[in-house]
Amino acid sequence: MTLSLWRYSHLALAVATSAFLLIASVTGVILALEPITHQARGYAVADLDEVPLSTALEALTANYEEVFTLEVERSGFVRAGVLTADLESLEVYVDPRTGETLGPVEERPAIYSFSTNLHRSLFLKGAGRFFVGLVSLLLCIIAVSGIALLAQRQGGFRRILSPVRKDYFAMRYHVLLSRWMLVPILVVALTGVYLSAEKFQLLPEAQPHHQEVASPPTGEGSGPAMSTGAPGQAGVLGEWALSEVRRVEFPFSDEPGEYYLIELKDREVRVSPMTGAILSEADFPMVTLLSRFSFAAHTGQGNVFWSIVLLLASASILFFMYSGFAMTLRRRKNTRVRKDGSHGASISNPDSSEVVVLVGSETGTTFGFARSLCEGIRATGRTVHLAELNAYRTYPNARQLVVLTATYGDGEAPTNARKFLSKVDRVEQPAALQFSVVGFGSTQYPDFCRYAADVQEKLEAHPGFRAGLPLYRVDDQSEADFRTWLNAWGDRTEIRVGFEAPAEPEPLDEIGFTVVSRSPVNADDTFLLTLRPETDQPFTSGDLLAVRPNKASGYRQYSIAYMDGDIVLSIRRHPGGRCSSYLYSLQAGDRIAAAIQENPGFHFPGHVRSAVMIANGTGIAPFLGMMQQTNGTDVHLFWGGRTRESGKLYSPWLKQLQDPEGPPAAGTPNFSQGGPNIRTCYSREGAKRYVQDLVLEDRETVLHTLREGGVLMLCGSLNMQRSVLDNLESLLEAEEGMTLDGYIKSGQLLMDCY
Numbered sequence: 001m002t003l004s005l006w007r008y009s010h011l012a013l014a015v016a017t018s019a020f021l022l023i024a025s026v027t028g029v030i031l032a033l034e035p036i037t038h039q040a041r042g043y044a045v046a047d048l049d050e051v052p053l054s055t056a057l058e059a060l061t062a063n064y065e066e067v068f069t070l071e072v073e074r075s076g077f078v079r080a081g082v083l084t085a086d087l088e089s090l091e092v093y094v095d096p097r098t099g100e101t102l103g104p105v106e107e108r109p110a111i112y113s114f115s116t117n118l119h120r121s122l123f124l125k126g127a128g129r130f131f132v133g134l135v136s137l138l139l140c141i142i143a144v145s146g147i148a149l150l151a152q153r154q155g156g157f158r159r160i161l162s163p164v165r166k167d168y169f170a171m172r173y174h175v176l177l178s179r180w181m182l183v184p185i186l187v188v189a190l191t192g193v194y195l196s197a198e199k200f201q202l203l204p205e206a207q208p209h210h211q212e213v214a215s216p217p218t219g220e221g222s223g224p225a226m227s228t229g230a231p232g233q234a235g236v237l238g239e240w241a242l243s244e245v246r247r248v249e250f251p252f253s254d255e256p257g258e259y260y261l262i263e264l265k266d267r268e269v270r271v272s273p274m275t276g277a278i279l280s281e282a283d284f285p286m287v288t289l290l291s292r293f294s295f296a297a298h299t300g301q302g303n304v305f306w307s308i309v310l311l312l313a314s315a316s317i318l319f320f321m322y323s324g325f326a327m328t329l330r331r332r333k334n335t336r337v338r339k340d341g342s343h344g345a346s347i348s349n350p351d352s353s354e355v356v357v358l359v360g361s362e363t364g365t366t367f368g369f370a371r372s373l374c375e376g377i378r379a380t381g382r383t384v385h386l387a388e389l390n391a392y393r394t395y396p397n398a399r400q401l402v403v404l405t406a407t408y409g410d411g412e413a414p415t416n417a418r419k420f421l422s423k424v425d426r427v428e429q430p431a432a433l434q435f436s437v438v439g440f441g442s443t444q445y446p447d448f449c450r451y452a453a454d455v456q457e458k459l460e461a462h463p464g465f466r467a468g469l470p471l472y473r474v475d476d477q478s479e480a481d482f483r484t485w486l487n488a489w490g491d492r493t494e495i496r497v498g499f500e501a502p503a504e505p506e507p508l509d510e511i512g513f514t515v516v517s518r519s520p521v522n523a524d525d526t527f528l529l530t531l532r533p534e535t536d537q538p539f540t541s542g543d544l545l546a547v548r549p550n551k552a553s554g555y556r557q558y559s560i561a562y563m564d565g566d567i568v569l570s571i572r573r574h575p576g577g578r579c580s581s582y583l584y585s586l587q588a589g590d591r592i593a594a595a596i597q598e599n600p601g602f603h604f605p606g607h608v609r610s611a612v613m614i615a616n617g618t619g620i621a622p623f624l625g626m627m628q629q630t631n632g633t634d635v636h637l638f639w640g641g642r643t644r645e646s647g648k649l650y651s652p653w654l655k656q657l658q659d660p661e662g663p664p665a666a667g668t669p670n671f672s673q674g675g676p677n678i679r680t681c682y683s684r685e686g687a688k689r690y691v692q693d694l695v696l697e698d699r700e701t702v703l704h705t706l707r708e709g710g711v712l713m714l715c716g717s718l719n720m721q722r723s724v725l726d727n728l729e730s731l732l733e734a735e736e737g738m739t740l741d742g743y744i745k746s747g748q749l750l751m752d753c754y
């Protein structure tokens with residue numbers, strides 16, 4: 001919840017301010033160059049703290065007809081407004097020791113004046129200044145929320161500088177760069193707000209109020225009298241070094257009562273040119289000092305290092321805008337299924353739709369058919385609502401219900417349909433719904449479309465439904481089968497819909513891999529395969545490797561463990577399985593082609609305090625990799641295998657995880673302290689338990705992890721997933737405000753089962 005709040009405010013403000021931020025950042029980059037190029041002119045005076053002000057005043061008055069002003073810039077340049085012997089009024093940079101001219105003060109290049117105007121007010125005068133001030137304020141909030149998100153991701157403020165886990169480009173560099181740039185950005189934004197507030201006179205009045213100094217303080221101004229034209233060494237003018245001075249205004253004339261108006265760092269002083277004594281002085285109010293600090297911090301004036309930091313900060317805002325939006329698009333793509341259950345199809349309001357299409361799908365292909373169906377229905381002018389079966393509810397306006405569902409496991413429901421049958425008994429419909437069920441399955445399985453048959457049976461027996469058509473089964477996603485049903489459904493309902501086949505999936509980008517090693521099979525016919533990519537493609541544990549034994553075959557996906565740049569796969573060799581047999585035939589040094597597929601919905605989230613990883617059989621593979629990158633997260637691994645012997649395949653890694661210093665060694669898992677907390681169970685030995693039993697036994701760890709915002713990750717067989725989810729659901733029944741769906745939606749429950 002907190003994470004979402006930070007994330008949404010971070011995103012919403014970034015979207016709202018993007019156009020202004022874009023302009024401010026580009027002009028900010030340009031303006032940050034100005035102090036750097038200025039410094040490169042090389043007029044900086046060395047050791048300003050060793051040059052008395054009186055020396056500079058004397059040297060200048062000796063060299064020029066008249067001197068009006070002297071200014072010591074932050075850059076270390078000394079600038080003077082003078083009248084030359086040719087009676088030309090000039091602004092020049094000078095050597096304060098000799099009064100010699102070093103070079104002219106040049107007119108500001110047009111690019112900087114233009115950029116300043118755009119940066120400050122977008123050429124919109126007051127209104128523009130107001131917007132820029134507001135955007136600066138919003139940028140402060142964006143930076144603060146960014147820091148909070150960074151801390152959450154890294155697992156706390158103290159871990160902000162700990163290593164960033166590998167991720168896709170936009171995400172990785174958004175995080176990496178933010179660690180260095182968020183503080184400078186916050187400084188830029190805060191000082192921008194301050195400067196805007198000053199321009200709008202929102203700050204207290206900041207005029208210095210002079211206090212007369214009755215008599216010169218002891219030791220000050222007690223020297224001989226000086227004339228305006230040639231100040232003597234005495235008095236404060238001889239005591240102050242140029243490094244303490246910001247600006248001097250010379251007296252207009254030799255009249256008594258005229259004075260030098262001298263701006264020091266913290267106060268303004270009037271000094272008699274005749275006596276060198278202080279006549280009056282005024283401390284600068286805090287508002288003025290803060291304004292000066294804000295200006296210097298915001299512009300980088302006089303500090304090349306800070307100017308470079310500002311330049312990088314402005315440029316990084318541009319990168320953050322790009323990477324932030326790229327991340328959002330990605331997240332939306334990945335979470336769309338979970339949030340609205342529609343897999344990206346446009347859905348109408350469930351309260352007003354005439355036709356409701358509900359889908360049970362594990363890997364998404366059934367949604368492709370459902371989307372085409374919905375688009376077709378919509379084209380007839382009717383309203384249609386598309387959702388997953390678990391989202392079943394009351395539909396006040398619906399007349400037709402269509403259920404398209406796959407079957408998994410031993411004839412069971414896909415995960416997003418688990419709750420449908422029980423909901424049918426609980427949810428009431430205002431009018432009887434005419435229904436039609438289409439089963440998606442495969443004749444290769446003994447329970448062909450079994451779950452769809454269960455749905456048909458349930459609805460037929462329920463008084464709130466009327467069967468429109470008998471159950472229809474689609475084998476292997478056959479379009480011809482689906483068309484046949486669609487025609488029959490059109491005849492029955494008089495909703496005649498054209499069918500556009502779901503889009504072909506994009507071809508995969510295969511790359512080359514070298515086989516590093518392949519283990520022998522264990523008692524469960526499972527082996528490990530280590531592959532080294534020949535191309536530099538980023539990937540992380542939880543991504544998938546799509547492999548096919550030959551070009552004519554379909555791809556088979558395996559969950560990846562990232563191990564020092566290599567991919568480790570745990571593979572079960574199925575009797576007659578072409579892909580697993582092909583992979584088992586490989587030897588070290590062989591080369592294969594395969595495609596790495598990003599699976600961001602199953603990446604280890606680096607920001608959590610604790611994580612429970614639950615796997616059975618080969619499902620342990622991604623966790624072997626993830627446990628190496630947990631970054632201080634408290635990790636609990638629950639693993640279920642058939643026999644103790646089954647676990648030996650993974651023990652070199654598990655042992656190393658327990659004892660990272662020790663050499664990898666074969667042997668049974670070591671359950672010593674430190675490293676992840678590993679719990680195992682065996683279904684064919686000892687107490688004969690399954691991993692779902694561990695969830696109940698260690699309920700405290702599981703619930704505590706969820707309560708404190710940690711993650712539960714499941715990888716392995718769909719049967720295991722279903723049983724674990726059932727047990728979790730029963731655990732959560734006793735917990736107030738915690739639901740399985742809620743955790744799936746919030747990303748705290750991540751699953752990759754097959």
Ligand SMILES: Cc1cc2nc3c(=O)[nH]c(=O)nc-3n(C[C@H](O)[C@H](O)[C@H](O)COP(=O)(O)O)c2cc1C
Nearest residue numbers: 361362363364365366406407411441442445448449
């Ligand atoms: C692990 C697994 C188990 C399956 N079990 C069955 C089954 O018991 N009965 C059946 O008819 N189809 C079964 N199928 C086939 C799927 O139901 C079918 O491919 C379906 O079209 C997938 O739809 P989806 O991509 O929307 O999840 C199974 C598929 C897999 C991968």
